[in-house]
Amino acid sequence: MTSQHDLHHATDSAPGREWWRSAVIYQIYPRSFADHNGDGLGDLPGITSRLEELQELGIDAIWLSPFMTSPQKDAGYDVADYCDVDPIFGTLADFDQMLQAAHARGIRVIVDLVPNHSSDQHAWFQQALTAAPGSQERKRYIFREGTGENGELPPNNWQSIFGGPAWTRVTEPDGNLGQWYLHLFDSSQPDFDWSNQEVHEEFRRILRFWLDRGVDGFRVDVAHGLVKDQDFPDYTPDPEAASMGGEQTPAPYFEQPGVHQIYRDWREVLEEYDGDRALCGEAWVSSVDAMAQWVRPDEMHQTFNFEYLLAPWEAEELKDIIDRSINAFGAVGAPSTWVLSNHDVVRHATRLSLTEENPQGTGIGPDSPGIPAHQDAVQRAQAATALMLALPGSAYVYQGEELGLDEVHDLPADTRQDPTWFRTEGEKYGRDGCRVPIPWEAEAPAFGFNTTGEAWLPQPQRWTALARDAQRADPQSTLNLYRQLLSLRKQRDLGSGALEWVQDYGPGVLAFRSAGTLVIANISGSPVELPEGAEVLVASAPLEDGRIGADTTVWLEQ
Template identity: 85%
Template sequence: MTSHHDVHHEQVSTAGREWWRSAVIYQIYPRSFADFNGDGLGDLPGITARLDELQELGVDAVWLSPFMTSPQKDAGYDVADYCDVDPIFGTLADFDRLLAAAHARGIRVIVDLVPNHSSDQHEWFQQALKAAPGSRERGRYIFRDGKGENGELPPNNWQSIFGGPAWTRITEPDGHPGQWYLHLFDSSQPDFDWSNEEVKEEFRRILRFWLDRGVDGFRVDVAHGLVKDQEFPDYTPDPEAASMGGEQTPAPYFEQPGVHEVYRDWRRVLEEYDGDRALCGEAWVSSVESMAQWVRPDEMHQTFNFEYLLAPWEAGELRDIIDRSISAFTAVGAPSTWVLSNHDVVRHATRLSLTEENPQGTGIGPDFPGIPDHRDAVRRAQSATALMLALPGSSYIYQGEELGLDEVHDLPDEARQDPTWFRTQGQKYGRDGCRVPIPWAAESPAFGFSPTGKSWLPQPQRWQQLARDAQQADPASTLHLYQQLLRLRRELGLGAGQLEWLDGYDRGVLAFRNSATTIIANISASPLELPREAELLIASAPLENGRLGTDTTVWLRQ
């Protein structure tokens, strides 16, 4: 058993080589980042054209949400061809140019991989529909006979994450009602059967295809799924749990032990390549302790810390999840990861200030009570970001949070495109509000997102003042804060540091030392005197008569 201290030394000595241990990784949602050809959808050449701004921001890597060939029923998480680029985003040559341009700026590139399910337009699924029950073609997916007298009832009671049953019945080639196939998500996203050797071999081929092109790693979608309980028992999820999993008792389609064999296999593939390639898992699991099992030394390198993302802005809960994360990940020799926003959750510049319940994946709409004032909400979000970026490990930033963008809760109904909105008949708003194209230039069409002014989701007028060029000219802007935080984080070595809590502070205050830096986050309602003789390195909001106000985080040198 390695002591905490030894792991710390190991992290420091390998920080340069094992870049993923301390990296700041910027998530790009391609359709909403930058539109080069003017069709209203972001694309790969648009990303390439904006890499200078990301270099200026100071990120170490970008993670690209799906850009592979897809009918786009679920924004690209329904893949029809894993080894090509969807024409709406460009071509493989565009991808190669993007990769070369990023590498030339010292920015690594992680691509999103979706192994739980494919699109129903995937060649394999089309072959399965034409083939007979029990055939090799059907064996790559999860086809089962139905229950009931004539197989008219689904094989079990599982429900789709997007609402409605998780099984769809097909019509056999001879025209008769036939077998049912499993889709944990939309009916256009059939689940692969990961007990099938052919599926395993195909994904080894896909990994090598992208590794051969030079990608630096993969973010793995639904990394806790893939393997299903082969008994296929009935199961009703806990209504309180996050929609993607996280029940105390794992669902029979999530967190199954066999999933770890898949990632051990993938890790061996990555280790055939030079240059320290990384696997990061999206695993919505029952606890951070369970999550650490995904990053044991022979499995993934990182996994998203959703428990941290979902934590309320409350000092006791934050301290608890920070402690448990560092303890659980350190025990397996992995870095903790920290994240506040992504393409599936309400942006934290809104979410942390909501007073009503907002379950993950549900979204918020124009009728949601108590939408916070943007100025107050951004102050809290900036404080949360300054806290997160001071923690040892790796941090994820979601595009637009460096501009302080709020959740677009007031999209018109007719503009919404998330399958959740349609599958729940408008009961849940879904995730469109965090996916609105981001503003680059205050006085340009579509705020600089697109040269023609087209935008696949409408941008709110209030974002004009949040456009990147407007913030670039304002030293007090959110953008400047992020640039300074990222520069200091690197200079002070915080990502590869070690956390030590400081006592003597009120319950609503988080105070710790990381390396030689003191970090204090004031979550309480009362202003706080700062330690004497301390040099202020950065504050997430201006001090109030030299004191630390509510919802403010400072980094100090003592």
């Protein structure tokens, strides 16, 4: 179905100028963005009501984290029906209205797709539980016999990303304990078996369902995890590695070669449709060179650059990952992507200034060491953003970062909801701190998240000064810095630029030219002189007697 509202983008762009190559894409975490009905959970009508602010911000597209039917054991990443909207978020009619309103404002819409696993409430898994071992119903998921004398031990030693075993034993229809099923995440999230062609056919149907409604693409959850080593060998991951993968020797459930054929197939489905529909993969892989394999010309269009996200605020490391990213992605004709925050990591307005190690997925809490003061940390975050938005390629912005929101580390224990917190018995705080509902109006109930004051996670009082309406009139605010950066980025076509390093500014300073713009990021502790005759286009922090201070990035005309 091609409706009137998506005619404005119904034709493909010239090769090399597709929108996704240079877009700034804003991630919406629906339950924490805007709540229209006042129940404490954000919803689709809430998103529709705030699209004007996003248009004003200057983004090109929105990516919605899951809003499909789900028991919400993992905030919607446990999907029970891939072709409907969960009632807590609204209806399919609400989705269509939101999509139409976004398109009318020139904003494209990407939806989250979760193909590695479903909810245990999905009709297929409920059928599997009542079917016999070896049945067609069970072959849609990964069921295996246990080990030990009576099958009382799991099939192997794999551990869940959320903590604890990755296998759960079922009670068979006859009442006896029987087979085990694999769940790389929570026990309520059984993994599909992608060696089964019926799974492939079902996801082609799901893709077409949303493409027919007019969506502009998909962000693919755990895109590196669908295919498992069919020998199911024992494996113990590096405890210091990111929880979602990325080790030099891939886990037997990540980065398996067979995933690439899945995305070649999906690419063919997207190419049935007009308008440059896009696939972006969440692939926590070992290097940007490996990541580039996901965006070869017949596979995905983008993949998140997690190596950049995880890089510390250090000049040499950043220069290295920027170079390797541009070279690796460029070698396969794809854009690099850049990202600093999302719903799975500590917000970068806190993370970049942490003084202690914090592996992805661990989170921070009231007892975590090395949490910085917000004002110092937000200046560094602003400098990092100004650097990121000057880089060629596509950039992702996570809701609330344009307000300089910090990680809410001081959530009361009884309010936390992340499965990681429960499955590790509080050893890891998890991701709730970056998922707190965002503030719109300083003096309104729930900071304007809704009109009732309800919020599924409590908002800190310190966010009063960070509310959008409080920042709008302040020319020095984080919000207005983002607006200025995004406007200049578009005007100067920086997303389609070509980076050329400038070596004149000494250690601890990154400087480059792109699209007629000189960018200087001062990561050292000492002020840096402005080049003679340069006109400052934008600075992430006020200059110090005409010099670029520490943790400051400037864009210059020279």
